[in-house]
Amino acid sequence: MVFNRKIDAFTLLLLFSVMFSFGQGNFELPGKQQDKIRFELINNLIVIPVEINGVKLSFLLDTGVSKPILFNITNTDSLQMNNVETIFLRGLGAGETVKALKSKNNFLKIGNAININQEIYVVFDQEINFTPKLGIPVHGIIGYNLFKDFIVEINYRSKVIKLNRREDYTYKTCKKCETFTLSFHNDKPYIDGEVILGEDTLLVKLLIDTGSSDALWLFEDDSHGITAVNNNYFHDFLGRGLSGNVHGKRSKISAFKLKNFTLNNVNAAFPDSSAIKHAKRIENRNGSLSGEILRRFNVIFDYENAKMTLKKNANFKDKFRYNRSGIVLEQHGFRMVKESVNKKSVDNYGRSNDDNITISNVETYRMGLKPAYTIIEVRENSPAEKAGLLKEDIVVSINGKKAHELKLQEVIHYFRGKVGKMVRLKIERGGQIINVEFRLEDVFKKKELPN
Incomplete structure (x- = not known):
């Protein structure tokens, strides 16, 4: 199983790609059908409280990650990690692999949801630290392991996540909702959408990435017609990957469509091809759909049934803005x-x-x-x-x-x-x-x- 992770902060950005062996525990909600977890929303990124082996920490909730990653642990010396072995990770950038530890049989608690047998990957590279970018302590990222065990509702307006036991969940009738079929690669969800570049409407396959603060990432591909429109772009620093810095182009596209939902004049980043060569190995992948778009909806993730439901919220008509200061x-x-x-x-x-x-x-x-x-x-x-x-x-x-x-x-x-x-x-x-x-x-x- 390949682990491929991207975070963009400010755009925050971190991409991992590493082989993992299958086998982990499950999250349970003892005696409860549902649990509500309040989160902080910072630069379109969701930060939730996570307890690991009795130590209270803060993690990014990221659909683009298949295993929990722990970093920034200099102030958590009391944290005990179990059954560790050394591995090496490679991600974005032109640098070398990064040393990490794989730890087994860890106790995780998120709200009232518990997992008594969780694998965690610990990275000690001090450059991988989101606290300076977000202004609050962030110690790691978690995604698939939580989403796979529940039907997860995310309300970006009220800043509440609901974890629902699948066997007790009933979908409500919603005429204003759209439901999408998801595909999965390496435990990460992908969705089909449409981008309008100039006069061209292109079908695209996008990773759903709650761990990125951008709107869209698009991988330039002349054969598919994906390029920064009419040279109307500026070069920018997109973030730091696991293996070095990532640069690219920032531009606007005319529109982005998800079935009957249409967003106009949307921000899009086009990362340099050298930095995304590992991410492009996913067949037919054209980029990522991220937090600046997702925050405009109430979202329901149902991994077991491979579907996602969206409903517009009050953020939907917000303009897409760039940092105009530099x-x-x-x-x-x-x-x-x-x-x-x-x-x-x-x-x-x-x-x-x-x-x-x-x-x-x-x-x-x-x-x-x-x-x-x-x-x-x-x-x-x-x-x-x-x-x-x-x-x-x-x-x-x-x-x-x-x-x-x-x-x-x-x-x-x-x-x-x-x-x-x-x-x-x-x-x-x-x-x-x-x-x-x-x-x-x-x-x-x-x-x-x-x-």
Whole structure:
């Protein structure tokens, strides 16, 4: 059984491809027909609580992964892994294989669902760490092992997952729903759809990938007519694969169709062919369908019956936007911040003055460690580059708001605003505070030709 995994963060991205032997335990819901699990939705990615051998962790829920992968375990020294052996994994990028451990007979608990005999793969490469990209601790990814044992409902609006025992589940009549037949390769679900590129309508076979924050990935193929439309694209860093960085083109396609559902002016990424050679080995695969599209639906996965049901939610008509600043931001460590605690009136002896007679005002401060939001990439010819921003600059404030008082994704949201929107940053560089401002630009704006 081949294990092939992709995550794209910011787009987050991680692809594994490795051989596994079959045989694992099953998840059960003792004494229950259904269980509800609340999740965090960050950059279109689902983060759920997972308990492994008594230790509480956070995992990405990813239909593109066949075995649980554990990483970022430096702060979980109490975690006991059972029956380990060494293996090597290969994924996206041009680098070498990565050393990992395969561990058997582990206890997993997700909500009230338990599995007493789960294989887990442990990767120690410190570069494989989604915490800086999402701004919250993430320790691993899980997919097929959970989906195969339940009928799984995902409500992206209420941020709730329902795990339903198959034998107790009854489908409700839904006139506004569409049900799709899934095919499976290496325990991963594929769906057929249509992309409209220019004037051409093309049938495509796509991996359903809840572990990717993009809308669509399309594998360029001249014989199938899949190319970035009319050269209307820009080159970008797509993410880091297990075996190195992945770059490619970002573009727009006219429309994407799933039966009677039609989405217009959809974002599409076209990864470099050298980075996806392993993923393209799946017969007739043309790309991936991911979180930016899936979040527009309520989704029901029924792996045993090889089907998926979709119903539009309130996100359906949201516009597809790109980062118009050219900044890729991550949380890297912490910075010391001076914060005001309160202001009180005191007399000349330092005593509190309750008689409304102000003798002197004393401002009380405290120093604390706050997240440091660091620029890790600046896209060429972007507004950020033109304004002089550099890698390793730390964002101190954005449009007058202190960065450390915002979540990482709230800061990034400013970079996806309307064309022409002014962005004012205070950044820290080499211990100095520098003011920078720029306007967001259309990422597809045609470049002026030199004279």
